[in-house]
Amino acid sequence: MKTAHLKKWVALATIYLLDFTFIFAQGGFQLTHFTDEDGLPQNSVKFIISDNAGFIWLSTEDGLVRFDGYQFTTFSKNDLHNSSNRMQAFYRFKHELFCYSADYEPIKIEDGHASITNKPSGWLEQQIDLNVLPKGIFKNNFQDGARYLSDGSINMNYGKKAQFKELYILSQQDSLFRYDNKQFSVFYKSKLIHTFPYTTKADWRFFMLNHKLFSLENSGRVSALSPKIIKTRLKGDILQSTSFKAKKTDIKVLWNICVDNHVILYMDKSFYLATLDTTDHITTKMLFKGFDAAVENICSAYYNKQSGQLFLGSSTKGLFVLKPHLFQTITAQYGENIYGPQIEYQPNKILTTGNRSFDFSALPKISISHGANTPLDFISLAKDHPTGNFWAVRRRWLYLISAKDLHKIAQWQMPISINAIYQDKLDTLWIGTINGNLYTKSPTDTTVHHYIKFPDRITFILRAGPYDLYVGTLKGLFQVNLLSKTSHTIANLESASVRNIFKSSSNEIWVATYGDGFYLLKQSKAIALPLDREQYLRTPHYFIEDDQGFLWIPTNKGLFQVAKSDLLSYVNNINRHNEPPFYFYYDKESGFKTNEFNGGFEPTATQTSNKIWSLSSMNGLVLFNPDKMAPLLPTSGLYLDNIIIDSQQVDRKDLTALSEDFSQLRISVCTPFLGNHKNLQITYALIENGSKDTIFYPLEDKGKITLSRLTYGKYTLIVKKEMALAWIILVL
Structure with a gap:
């Protein structure tokens, strides 16, 4: 596609990029449910996040899973060369994304790929530089019985107040909040900055928003927690709920620890996007209604603003994706x-x-x-x-x-x-x-x-x-x-x-x-x-x-x-x-x-x-x-996933290993796209040296290209993606 025409589409998509609650009845959605029958390694989806390339990542009990919007790819201990398939929470440090295994192994996620890092024991504590963390709390699955490190996990049926004596909440700004049911202590780079008293009769519903700490009460009142506690109320669509008006609220906070600019609130089978406005009030906007998160054992959530889609992980039932109706x-x-x-x-x-x-x-x-x-x-x-x-x-x-x-x-x-x-x-x-x-x-x-x-x-x-x-x-x-x-x-x-x-x-x-x-x-x-x-x-x-x-x-x-x-x-x-x-x-x-x-x-x-x-x-x-209308365009990048020559895998980062003499070459490419896959148009061409004709063919079979028994000569393989100006070029 010519650049001028691409700009027209992108400009259209940008105008209404975040406007997914249109003038019609709010909350309508398309529900897609994925389980182990659809490609998941198993059905416990504990944490969800997206990487820098736009792929969705899932932490499960049997591997780290990448979702491109169409199919799942599992990175197991055989792929990562680590000791455990049981994955824990995601964390971001200095704009880098990591997942931790149950054996306290940091796995780096970047450009749609996961790889084990050679980090020493205690590296996470060193990254945060917070010596006040209880020793071994990371290694013991983020808790040691009496103390709990908030990882953004959700439980629709009970809170965490009665389980622990101390709660630790990490900020992406090198800060740590410690709560002991009586007061908060605030640390910055291991130094105690201040303390302030705070008690609540509610379950622990703390969350970070724009680097600020908040607490949500049963009444729907919100407290901004700092040396001076500021109480306010929620604004926006949630006020129209009959339960909220009657003060019969049981609002759940679906907080993703890797996302700081919004949280998701859940009440009466409805989801609301909560953001902080310029006056530090929390404004809510209805996203979806009619989904029973408690029945489906939802324990993790991630909202993708670009697509307007809500990803919900269940502790027992796999992955649910809620997509907004545009019509x-x-x-x-x-x-x-x-x-x-x-x-x-x-x-x-x-x-x-x-x-x-x-x-x-x-x-x-x-x-x-x-x-x-x-x-x-x-x-x-x-x-x-x-x-x-x-x-x-x-x-x-x-x-x-x-x-x-x-x-x-x-x-x-x-x-x-x-x-x-x-x-x-x-x-x-x-x-x-x-x-x-x-x-x-x-x-x-x-x-x-x-x-x-x-x-x-x-x-x-x-x-x-x-x-x-x-x-x-x-x-x-x-x-x-x-x-x-x-x-x-x-x-x-x-x-x-x-x-x-x-x-x-x-x-x-x-x-x-x-x-x-x-x-x-x-x-x-x-x-x-x-x-x-x-x-x-x-x-x-x-x-x-x-x-x-x-x-x-x-x-x-x-x-x-x-x-x-x-x-x-x-x-x-x-x-x-x-x-x-x-x-x-x-x-x-x-x-x-x-x-x-x-x-x-x-x-x-x-x-x-x-x-x-x-x-x-x-x-x-x-x-x-x-x-x-905001069309969800396939504008993300195109990535080389793996190369197999005559049944032998080749390092995708070291193409010098490509043999000049092979019987079969299999190449896989991947790209994240959360929209309708009929709009994802990837083509490829194999051009023999000296040829003037270039014919591009649709890439089918889930991104796989197989070349067999080519006649001797020099070839160039080109893979391109419409709307993204993305190319992969290999010289064979």
Whole structure:
């Protein structure tokens, strides 16, 4: 992908990077549950963190586990050459990440790899420079019976107050807090700075936030702990909880010791992101609701701000990942939820299939009602611009419907069933029938007049200029000259089944077909655009355009977002070497109830006055605001995982060991990506020295490349990743 186009995508993702609680009902999520059946070595996930490259790391009872968003890789004692597979907590020291085994062995994590370090006994205490720590507390799994070193672990069913006489809390700023149920002692680089009294009847719910120590009481009151104890209350979304209002709170603190800029609060099966504002008050924001952390024995948590995903480790049930819904799908309680044409008949009110009216004026609340007088099975709608009313079609009948109370104002009967209607900017109504006849009705005439005949059913009508009318049919796209009243077919679309014709804000004409992909009209010829890797774009339904320069294309297999500039660049360079556009893909994980959108009618989608788009699908109306979407892009690096030559592993950091004579070479690459893996596009090319042709092939099989029995010569292997400008180049 060209750098200019990459910048457009990254800029879009950056604008709304942290906005994962949209204007709709908060808390909706996609739940994914991983166990030992999915690649975990076992089901105790005790601690979770991410490394500098973006990989997620899990501490388990049977190894250190890396998660790239798709698959798990376990680093056992056989890989690390240490003595124990039982892993403990993660710690950061001077921007370096370490995990400790049960035998007190520091394991360094960097760039997606783990390696045992040759650190002497007591190295951790030396790193922190805190001689006040009880001797051996690290070696004894962070506790010695009476004293406890806080590691950020969580227990949903009880606190730690009754278990220990002393609590030690580490800060990433070389500080240590010691609590003995009566007072706090604060140390900095082994020196006692000050002490202050503090008692609490609650379970120990201490946590660090922005290098400051806090305590959460049962009442929901928060204390900032320093020589002067400052009591305050939580702010934000958690105040809306009925339990919090009734002071029947049992708030759990999901504190990750390696994360200092936020904590997660849990109450009433809901998770809240807690951050410190500029006035040192803790503000909460609802993330997810409807997950029972106590039932699932949750003991560890990590919130990834970039993706908006919450990773929850269970002491017995593996890993749970909660992903935010980017779209909201609404369905009616009764009747079919297959939706067809829809129109905004009043501000923020949509009328659609089954005579249902949806009111979006009081979001996030959405109300549903039924119109009393409109036809129940209309197949096409069009706004009547002069009056503000709208046209509706039911078989052979054309109706004018009042936008005020949805009653029928007037009606016309056609000789045969109508399939498409369209009102142009001059207020002329165009009517297409199932046998290819095109009719017109002017705003000043009560009569419908025949205009021209086409060879098959009319599917779509669009006026593109003063004298140009495009008419789509089941067998071809036609351009009509309104002066001469003649038509001709568009080259390359002579037999296409036209689904939709769209004129963009920059006046390009885009055409969606059923089964043949989509096209751009240029100089009276249709130019085919490349399809996505799975070829889902072979059946596009229609186009919508947002204010950021992107087209959105619903299909039978999900929804695509593509930069219009990418498409135009491809068309303008079609006769030269040209990279295909990057299609960003959304499916049910993003909040749809089905991947199958609906089309073949008009309007297929409607934008309300408050900027919400409503898309018709085969199971509900899909709502979203494209200008507030934050696509999770695969922009992280590409890493060489391992190299195996004829069954012998080669040090990935020492490529001088590559033999000039081998029968088989196996190379594995890895990259972290927490989004939909259909958006992860990694390709590779093997180029023989002197060759002018470079053909890149999709990298499948979980990042593995196998080369066997190459003819003698010099080769260059290139692995590249779209959207990341990341490359791996090996000379063989």
